[in-house]
Amino acid sequence: MPARQRTGIFRKTFLLAFLLMVVIILFFATLTIPRQRKTILKSMEAQANAISSSIAQVCADAIATQDYPFLVEHNLKMLQGNPSILYVIVAYQNGFSLVLTQNRWEQRETLDARWEIETTEVVAGKILYSDLVRQKVFHYAFPLRYSFVSWGHLYLGLSLHDFNNAITSMYVIMLLLSLACLFIGVFGAYLFAKTLTHPILALREATNQLARGDLTVRARIMTRDEIEELATAFNQMAENLEKTTVSKDFVRNILETMTESLVVTTATGRIRMVNQATLQLLGYTEAELLDQPLHLLFTGEDPLLKDAWIDNLGQYGDKYNHERMLRSKTGVAIPVLFSAAVMYRDDQVQGIVCVALDIRQRKIAEEQLQQAYQDLKETQGQLIQTAKLASIGELAAGVAHELNQPLMVIRTAIQFLTRSLQKQRIGLQEVIEHLEPVERNTKRMMNIIDHLRAFSRQSQTPFAAINVNQVLDDAFLMIGEQLRLRNITVVKHFTPDLPTVSGDANRLEQVFLNLITNSRDAITAAPHANGTLNITTRVSESQTHVEIVIQDTGGGIPSEYLDKIFDPFFTTKEVGQGTGLGLSISYGIIKEHQGEIQVMETGSEGTTFVIRLPVESD
Structure with missing residues (x-):
């Protein structure tokens, strides 16, 4: 808070309290001084009355008999013995007066009008200037009344020395009291101003801090009055503001x-x-x-x-x-x-x-990620191609046997025709009949070789509508002979008029070959001599997917391996019998086709894989 404002409210409160104290002192002095003055005058009047009464009693006979010498002698002794009495005047009713001062006396035939008091019937006194002593005196008039007969007045002039001393003492005391009261008043006004303004200034300071954005400020005021209530309301307001707003x-x-x-x-x-x-x-x-x-x-x-x-x-x-x-x-x-x-x-x-x-760093990361993705795709393509070649290597014996059968048929037919022609025991029609199986088996060999060549290529064809049943038949064209040689019975449950799916036939065939090969190895490793491989194609209940179910009668997959079978390079086969990439690559291919592949069931009775591929939209 600025000093000017702080000094202003304190000074105003201090000055107000100080002025109030001064007014009270002045009011007290205004009432007290006249009362004290009147009291002192009453005291002098009582003194004058006592002296006058004493003189009147002592001089009663002398006054009545007009014994002037006695009056003069007695009053002069009294004047000389009491310095506070400046003069005594004995005034008869007829105006004759004896005037006595401390140094002299005289008699006068007439009464000086200045000696008279306005109410001569009442004992009274007043301060006035006297020519007899040439100074101000307390002039007192005492009636001389004996036996209800008024003989005149006795006038006394008392010195004001004691009166002035009393008045001076009174003023000194009043001044000291006033100064003491003033000092106490200043100190009291200071304490009052401080006590009154301190909580107000503290509340003002807290208000200014709140206005500057400090919402944690609280007014700590314990005055048990309205200011404390105001501070409590302020603190509540600040607390509400702190909860609902934030500072600048x-x-x-x-x-x-x-x-x-x-x-x-x-x-x-x-x-x-x-x-x-x-x-x-x-x-x-x-x-x-x-x-x-x-x-x-x-x-x-x-x-x-x-x-x-x-x-x-x-x-x-x-x-x-x-x-x-x-x-x-x-x-x-x-x-x-x-x-x-x-x-x-x-x-x-x-x-x-x-x-x-x-997003500069993000852009760099995106470019690096895109490059890494391209590298990964190339690597994945290479892995897929490697897996294909590995599959071809594993299927080589079966493919050779597949080719060997039509070659035997062709060789037998050629040998028969050669001998028959040499002996000229065969006609043209018979030659044509024996050449027909040669042509059929030649076509079969061409199909196997063309399919093997197409399968071995790195597939880059766009997705097209394909029939899953046909892709499975093509897969069995390459592996069917191996299954037969191992006494594995293949049971096909193909749904006719199966909806087409959108995909790459070459890569889906690789998935089917991987699963059939794994089933072949599982059945071969099983304790029983013969096994069965069930292949089922069907439409899902929702009519949105084509499902391919491959079920074997092998030994199953251990439960602790189920979470790892699709991981790259994971395999349970002996070293040199598998790369661990077959199921991982198959999983990636199915995901590229927006499909799913999972183990539906496994155990000692065999394993069932299911593949779901979305039906091609119209």
Whole structure:
């Protein structure tokens, strides 16, 4: 609180209390001094009355007999013996008067009118100037009355020395009392002003701190009066404000510690406030940006940054996480995620709050991630191709046997025709009949070789409508002979008129071959000599997927391995008998086809895999 205000309220309270004390002292003095003066006068009047009574009693006979010598002698002795009596006047009713002072006496035939008191019938006295002694005296008139007969008056003149001393003493005492009261009053006024104003000033200081944004301030006032009630109400208000609002410094601290750039504009798009992150990002100072148009910070053409950009915000709503390019002070383009929201008050636009997140590192990470993804795709393609070649290697014996059968048929037919022609025991029709199986088996060999060649290529064909039943038949074309040689019975439950799915037949065939090969190995490793492989195709209950169920009678998958079977390079086979990539690659291929592959059932009686592929949409 400013000193001027603090001194003002204290001084006003102090002066008010001090003036009140002075008024009380003056009022007391005004009442006391006249009373004390009157008391002193009463005391002198009583003294004069006692002296007058004594003289009147002693001189009663002398007055009555007009024994003037006695009167003179007695009064002179009294005057000389009492310095406070300045004169004695014995005035008869006829005007004859004896005037005695301390140094002389005289008689007069007439009464001096100045000696008389206004009410001569009443004993009275007053202060007046006397020519007899040439000074002010207390002039007192005492009636001489004997036997109800008035003989005249006895006038005394008493010295004012004692009166003046009494008055002086009274003034001194009053002055000392007044000074003491004044000192006590000053101290009391100070204490009163301090006691009264201290809680008020403390409350004022707390109010000023609250106005400056310090919402934690509390007024500590214990006066047990209305000021304490006011302080309690103030504290409650501050507590409510602290719960519902945040201080200016707190908000400023939040804005300054934000890692995102914050820009607040006016309703016309002029920059009104920026935080430290904005200055660091763009290289400007705060003074260089304030009151500048917002489009100064952007590069290129953007409808948000033209004259109608506020209307665009109002029309299309607040903008969130739009990629924009900011322009630094040096002209460097900086990619950011830009968000903007309009501030309204009473349906009027007050300004725009803009937040920008620097995404340069994210852009670099995205490029690196894209490159890593491309590398991963190439690696995955290489792994798939490697797995294909590994499968071909494993299927080589079966394929050779598949080719050996038609070769035996062709060789037998050629040998028969050669001998028959040499002996000329065969006609043309018989030759044609024996050449027909040769042609059929030749086509079969061509199909096997063409399929093997197509399967071994790295597939890059786009997805097309395929029949899952046909893909399974193609897979058995390559592995069917191996299953037969191992006494594995294949049971096909193919649903006719199965809906087509969208996919790559070559890669789906690789999935089926991987699963059939795993079933073959599981059945071969099982204790029983023969096994069965059930292949089922069907449409899901929801009619949205084609399901391929591959069930074998092998030894099953241990439960502790179920969570790992689709992990790359995980295998339970002996070293050199598997790469651990078959199921992992199959899982990836099915996911690329928006499908699912999972173990439906496994145990000592065998394992069942199910594949679900979405039906091709019309």
